[in-house]
Amino acid sequence: MAVDSDKIANTSLVALFDVVEGNLQNLKSKLQRSSPGTHSDFGAFLASGADIIVEAASQDAVRTFGRAILEAGKDMMVMSVGALADRNLLAELLQVAAKKGCRIYVPTGAIAGIDAIRSVKHLLDSVTLTTTKSPKALAGAPFFETSKIKLDDVTKSTVIYEGVAAEAVRMFPANVNVAAVLSLAGIGVDKTRVRIVADPQATTNQHEILATGSFGEIRITVNNVPSPGNPKTSFLAVLSAIECLRSICDDGMRIGS
Ligand SMILES: NC(=O)C1=CN([C@@H]2O[C@H](COP(=O)(O)OP(=O)(O)OC[C@H]3O[C@@H](n4cnc5c(N)ncnc54)[C@H](O)[C@@H]3O)[C@@H](O)[C@H]2O)C=CC1
Ligand SMILES: O=C([O-])CC(=O)C(=O)O
Known part of the structure; x- marks a missing residue:
């Protein structure tokens, strides 16, 4: 367009x-x-x-x-x-x-700060992405085919997944592609940690990055308006x-x- x-x-x-x-x-x-x-x-x-x-x-x-x-x-x-x-x-x-x-x-x-992560990639000790979305934005992910968690039962902000980016992008292929971007820029898909939160009150797609290392610390939070055609995808993307x-x-x- x-x-x-x-x-x-x-x-x-x-x-x-x-x-x-x-x-x-x-x-x-x-x-x-x-x-x-x-x-x-x-x-x-x-x-x-x-x-x-x-x-x-x-x-x-x-x-x-x-x-x-x-x-x-x-x-x-x-x-x-x-x-x-x-x-x-x-x-x-x-x-x-x-x-x-x-x-x-x-x-x-749908995130920010990839320029900074690339600049410090050799000095990183840890990188964690915490993604918070509404249950309707997470619905349909392959994760729910094997998990005991049912999105209909989530009534308050709940951590539904914690793992590394390599697995997270397979479990939530339409939700955390940003974890792969962050990994490619930083310490890779096996070391980048991902936490996914389902929050029935969420009106935005939130991504929080915390990166630490000998350079200092990077904390970045984006609160994205979902795109009109697809609540999984943020307008920023x-x-x-x-x-x-x-x-x-x-x-x-x-x-x-
Ligand atoms: N890198 C990032 O920050 C972000 C990446 N994404 C990803 O970008 C992609 C596009 O997002 P949206 O436009 O919101 O998705 P969408 O689901 O609204 O549209 C995707 C379109 O691609 C078509 N499609 C799907 N698989 C296809 C295939 N194998 N061959 C040809 N066409 C195919 C579908 O029929 C649909 O029309 C998704 O994979 C999404 O997860 C979304 C948001 C952020
Ligand atoms: O648009 C977003 O908030 C992130 C997303 O769906 C993805 O990375 O796949």
């Missing part, structure tokens, strides 16, 4: 891809200036001539299509970053990107993707590390 409304210089919307035809047509119907090709066939989409593909779909989409995107010599922006917690997939994608001379972009997403694309396509000056 941001590309369509001309908010990002030097860009045009070439093609859309979705496995759900209704979602594809729904998005296309909202466009005012562009008329991209719409594809439910990935091969046809890939042949559409885009320079960069923005993935805003699912971790499965990254696993299924990531390699082919890079093999086709296209840059790729990844929002479902949890997929990259799989070190074999990450290594494979980085290898193909290097071979083809293309780049993988990972926006900061959308804005971050837009800013990432803008900085790729139109940046005379780079601000932040």
Whole structure:
């Protein structure tokens, strides 16, 4: 939508891809200036001539299509970053990107402070992400298929999950991709700790980062307005993707590390 409304210089919307035809047509119907090709066939989409593909779909989409995107010599922006917690997939994608001379972009997403975490990554002792969302934003996560916790029974703010990022992104693939971003910038998916809180009173998606080390301490809290179309996803994640694309396509000056 941001590309369509001309908010990002030097860009045009070439093609859309979705496995759900209704979602594809729904998005296309909202466009005012562009008329991209719409594809439910990935091969046809890939042949559409885009320079960069923005993935805003699912971790499965990254696993299924990531390699082919890079093999086709296209840059790729990844929002479902949890997929990259799989070190074999990450290594494979980085290898193909290097071979083809293309780049993988990972926006900061629904958190903040990734610039600082990157700067101190060699000095970190601990990194913990505490994510608080309403039960309706957490509903449907694979975690509940095996857990005894029932979201309908949660009547007050409750820690429902504690573990490391590598597991958290599998258990909550639509909720804590930010844990993978934080891990990639910092001490990795096996050391970054994640706590998930279900709070029936929550009106925002809150992410709190606490990082400690010989550099000092970083504490960052973001209270995100959920995006109108999907309560799991914060509006900041959308804005971050837009800013990432803008900085790729139109940046005379780079601000932040
Ligand atoms: N990195 C970050 O900070 C954040 C990442 N996310 C992640 O970004 C992704 C997109 O988020 P939303 O737009 O809110 O999701 P959404 O669920 O509202 O929309 C995803 C769209 O992608 C399509 N899709 C799903 N799997 C697909 C596949 N394998 N191939 C093609 N199309 C597929 C769906 O049909 C749907 O139309 C999600 O994985 C979400 O968890 C969301 C918020 C923050
Ligand atoms: O948008 C958010 O608050 C975070 C999110 O869903 C994710 O990281 O997958």
